Amino acid sequence: MSEVLKVKTMEEFMAEGKQPEILFWVGSAGSYDDRAKKISRAFVKILNAAQVDFAVLGPEESSTGDVTKRAGNEFLFQMQALMNIEILNGYEIKRIVTCDPHSFNTLKNEYPSLGGNYEVFHHTTYIKELLDSGRLSVEGKVYKEKRITFHDPCYLGRANSVYDAPRDLLRKTNAEVVEMKRHKKSALCCGAGGAQMFKEPEKGDMDINVLRTKDALETQPNIIATGCPYCNTMMTDGIKAHEKEDSVSVLDVAELIANSL
Amino acid sequence: MELVPNLLFAVALIVGIGFFVRNVKKLTRNIKLGRDVDVSDHKSQRWKNMLRIALGQSKMVVRPIAGLMHLIVYAGFLIINLEVLEIILDGILGTHRIFAPLGVIYDVLIGSFEILALLVIVAVVVFWIRRNAIKLQRFVKPEMKGWPKKDGNLILYIEVVLMCLFLTMNAADFQLQQLDVPEYTKAGAFPVSQYISGLLQDLSVSTLILVERTAWWLHILGILAFLNYLYYSKHLHIILAFPNTYFGKLNPQGQFNNLDSVTKEVKLMMDPSADPFAAPTEDTNEEVPEKFGASDVMDLSWVQLMNAYTCTECGRCTSECPANQTGKKLSPRKIMMDTRDRLEEVGKNLDANKGEFQPDGKQLLDDYISREELWACTTCNACVEACPVSIDPLSIILEMRRFLVMEQSAAPTELNNMMSNIENNGAPWPYNQMDRLNWVNE
Numbered sequence: 001m002s003e004v005l006k007v008k009t010m011e012e013f014m015a016e017g018k019q020p021e022i023l024f025w026v027g028s029a030g031s032y033d034d035r036a037k038k039i040s041r042a043f044v045k046i047l048n049a050a051q052v053d054f055a056v057l058g059p060e061e062s063s064t065g066d067v068t069k070r071a072g073n074e075f076l077f078q079m080q081a082l083m084n085i086e087i088l089n090g091y092e093i094k095r096i097v098t099c100d101p102h103s104f105n106t107l108k109n110e111y112p113s114l115g116g117n118y119e120v121f122h123h124t125t126y127i128k129e130l131l132d133s134g135r136l137s138v139e140g141k142v143y144k145e146k147r148i149t150f151h152d153p154c155y156l157g158r159a160n161s162v163y164d165a166p167r168d169l170l171r172k173t174n175a176e177v178v179e180m181k182r183h184k185k186s187a188l189c190c191g192a193g194g195a196q197m198f199k200e201p202e203k204g205d206m207d208i209n210v211l212r213t214k215d216a217l218e219t220q221p222n223i224i225a226t227g228c229p230y231c232n233t234m235m236t237d238g239i240k241a242h243e244k245e246d247s248v249s250v251l252d253v254a255e256l257i258a259n260s261l
Numbered sequence: 262m263e264l265v266p267n268l269l270f271a272v273a274l275i276v277g278i279g280f281f282v283r284n285v286k287k288l289t290r291n292i293k294l295g296r297d298v299d300v301s302d303h304k305s306q307r308w309k310n311m312l313r314i315a316l317g318q319s320k321m322v323v324r325p326i327a328g329l330m331h332l333i334v335y336a337g338f339l340i341i342n343l344e345v346l347e348i349i350l351d352g353i354l355g356t357h358r359i360f361a362p363l364g365v366i367y368d369v370l371i372g373s374f375e376i377l378a379l380l381v382i383v384a385v386v387v388f389w390i391r392r393n394a395i396k397l398q399r400f401v402k403p404e405m406k407g408w409p410k411k412d413g414n415l416i417l418y419i420e421v422v423l424m425c426l427f428l429t430m431n432a433a434d435f436q437l438q439q440l441d442v443p444e445y446t447k448a449g450a451f452p453v454s455q456y457i458s459g460l461l462q463d464l465s466v467s468t469l470i471l472v473e474r475t476a477w478w479l480h481i482l483g484i485l486a487f488l489n490y491l492y493y494s495k496h497l498h499i500i501l502a503f504p505n506t507y508f509g510k511l512n513p514q515g516q517f518n519n520l521d522s523v524t525k526e527v528k529l530m531m532d533p534s535a536d537p538f539a540a541p542t543e544d545t546n547e548e549v550p551e552k553f554g555a556s557d558v559m560d561l562s563w564v565q566l567m568n569a570y571t572c573t574e575c576g577r578c579t580s581e582c583p584a585n586q587t588g589k590k591l592s593p594r595k596i597m598m599d600t601r602d603r604l605e606e607v608g609k610n611l612d613a614n615k616g617e618f619q620p621d622g623k624q625l626l627d628d629y630i631s632r633e634e635l636w637a638c639t640t641c642n643a644c645v646e647a648c649p650v651s652i653d654p655l656s657i658i659l660e661m662r663r664f665l666v667m668e669q670s671a672a673p674t675e676l677n678n679m680m681s682n683i684e685n686n687g688a689p690w691p692y693n694q695m696d697r698l699n700w701v702n703e
Binding site for chain 1: 637
C-alpha cells in the first residue's frame with residue numbers, strides 16, 4: 001500500500017481552529033502491530049474515499065487500559081483512562097470510531113463513569129452508516145466468487161451485541177457469506193481476550209485459536225473475516241497450525257470493503 | 262382420638278416449615294457476608310428479566326432437549342403444587358379432597374396433575390440417562406465427582422418417588438371411589454392412575470385405605486423433607502433463580518465495574534495540588550484502606566455469593582468455556598461451586614463460634630480456586646451468556662485477578678512486562694509513543 005493517506009492529528013485541527021467530524025481511535029495494535037497497521041490503513045482509505053473529516057490523536061493517544069483492567073490491574077487501567085479522558089475532553093471530542101472491539105468496549109462502557117462520555121462506534125457500524133447515508137459506495141467485484149465466514153469478536157458480539165453491521169458489510173462485497181456452527185451469541189473466543197494475547201496459555205490439550213480456526217475451516221471458506229486486530233492474529237496463527245495459509249486468508253472487514261471500493 | 266392425625270399433621274408441618282425457615286435464615290446470613298452493592302436501579306427492567314429468564318425459562322430452551330425436559334419438570338413442579346395446597350388443607354382440617362366441590366374444574370385439575378406427573382417421570386428418566394448412561398461430558402467433569410454427582414441423582418430419585426406416591430394415592434382413591442366407600446367422594450379424573458388401580462383390584466377396602474393413607478402421608482412428608490434438603494443441595498435454584506435473575510447484570514456484558522476505591526487513589530495521585538504527605542485532617546475518619554479484589558468469599562459482593570447458591574451445576578457455562586474446551590483447568594462451574602463450598606465453610610465457622618468468624622487459615626484463593634484456573638480465562642463472556650439463571654462467574658474471576666495483581670503483585674511475568682510497557686510508553690509493547698503515527702506512511 002503505497003498510496004498516500006490523508007491523516008490529520010487533533011493538534012493540527014486545533015491549530016486550524018476546526019473540529020473534526022469524528023476521532024479515529026487507532027489503538028495500540030492498529031498503531032504498532034504490523035498486521036493491524038494494514039487494517040488502520042484500509043480503514044483510512046475508506047474514510048478518505050467517503051471524504052470524512054476525521055482526526056487521530058497520534059502521539060497523544062495511549063492504551064485505553066482494557067488489557068490491564070482484564071489482567072486485574074485496575075490502578076493502571078484507571079490511570080490510563082483518566083489520562084485519555086483528560087485529552088479527549090480537552091479537545092472536546094464527541095464521537096469516536098475504532099477498529100478494535102476492545103477499545104470500543106472500554107471507551108463506550110467503562111469510560112463514562114470516569115468522566116468520559118462519547119458516542120463510540122466500531123468501524124463496521126460506522127462504515128455501514130457511511131454506506132447507508134450514500135457517502136460511500138462499494139463496487140463489490142473483487143470477492144464475487146469468494147466464500148467468506150465471519151468470526152465474531154467477543155467484545156463486539158457477546159459483549160456489545162453488534163452482530164449485523166459486519167455481516168451487512170460482507171454481503172456488500174458480493175461474496176457468499178457462510179456462518180460457522182457457533183456464531184453470534186454462541187461464537188467461540190479466538191483465545192486472545194482477557195490479556196491472553198500477551199502470555200502463554202495455561203497447560204491444556206489444544207490452543208483456543210486452533211479450535212476456533214477449525215470451526216471456521218469447516219465452512220470451507222476462501223476468507224475468514226473478522227473485526228478485531230487480536231482475533232486477526234489468532235486466526236492467522238490458527239490457519240498456519242492447520243497448514244491452510246496458502247488457500248485461506250484472514251482479513252478484516254475494513255480491508256474487504258477497502259478492496260471492494 | 263379422631264384428632265390425632267390432624268395433630269400429627271400439624272406437628273409435621275410446623276417442624277418441616279420451621280426447619281426450612283431456619284435454613285433460609287442461615288442462607289441469608291451467609292449471603293449477607295458479601296460486600297454491599299447497589300442493585301436498586303432499573304426496577305422495571307429487572308422484573309422483566311426475572312419474568313423472561315426465570316419464569317419464562319428463556320435461556321433454558323437454547324438447548325432444546327434439556328430445555329423441553331426441564332420445562333416439563335418445572336411446569337409439573339409449579340402446577341402440582343396446587344395439589345399440595347389441598348393436601349395441606351385436608352391434613353389440617355381432617356377433610357378429604359376439600360376442593361372436590363369444584364366439580365368439573367376439579368376433574369380437569371386432577372387430570373392435568375396426573376398427566377404432568379407422568380411426563381415428569383419420563384423427563385426425569387431422560388435426565389437420569391443423560392447423567393448416568395450417556396454420560397454427557399458436562400456431567401462427568403472433575404468437579405462433579407462425589408457429592409455433586411450423588412446430589413444430582415438423589416434429586417431425580419426423590420422426584421420419581423414423589424410422583425409415584427402421588428399416582429399411587431390417586432389409584433387407591435379411584436378404586437375406593439369405585440367401591441362406593443363413603444369417605445371417598447366421587448371426584449377427580451384419573452387419566453393415568455386408573456391404569457395403576459387395576460393392580461389394586463384384588464385388595465380389600467381396609468388395605469386400599471391403608472395404601473391410600475400411606476401414599477398420602479409419605480407424599481406430603483416427602484415434600485417437607487425435600488424442602489429441607491434444598492439448602493444442602495444444588496437444587497436451591499428452584500427458589501434462588503428468581504432473585505438471581507432479578508439482581509443479574511443489566512449493563513452490556515463487556516462492561517466491567519470500575520472500582521471506586523481505586524478512582525479515589527488514582528485521582529489523588531494525578532492531582533498536582535494534592536500533598537501526598539498531608540496529615541489526615543481531624544474530622545475525616547480515616548477508613549481502613551479497602552482491600553482491592555477478592556481472596557475470600559467475604560471480599561465478593563452479596564450478589565456474587567447469591568450466584569453461588571443459585572448454581573445448579575448444569576455445566577452449560579463450562580461446556581461453552583473456550584479454556585475448558587481446550588483442556589485447561591478452568592471451569593466456570595467449579596468457580597461457583599468452590600465459592601459456595603467456601604461460603605458454607607465460613608458459615609459453619611460462624612455457627613461454631615457464636616457468629617464471630619475465627620480465622621481458619623484458609624481462603625477461597627489457592628485453597629479452593631487455583632491461580633492456574635484464574636489466569637486461563639479469556640473474559641469472553643461465554644459462561645455468562647450460557648447461564649440460564651444469570652450467574653456471572655467471570656466477575657468472580659476478575660475480582661480474584663484484581664487481588665492477585667493489586668494486593669500481591671502476583672501476575673504472570675509476561676503480563677507484568679506488558680503492564681510495565683503500558684506504564685512506560687502507553688502500549689502493551691515496548692514501542693516509543695512518538696511512533697504512534699508511523700503506520701500512516703509505511
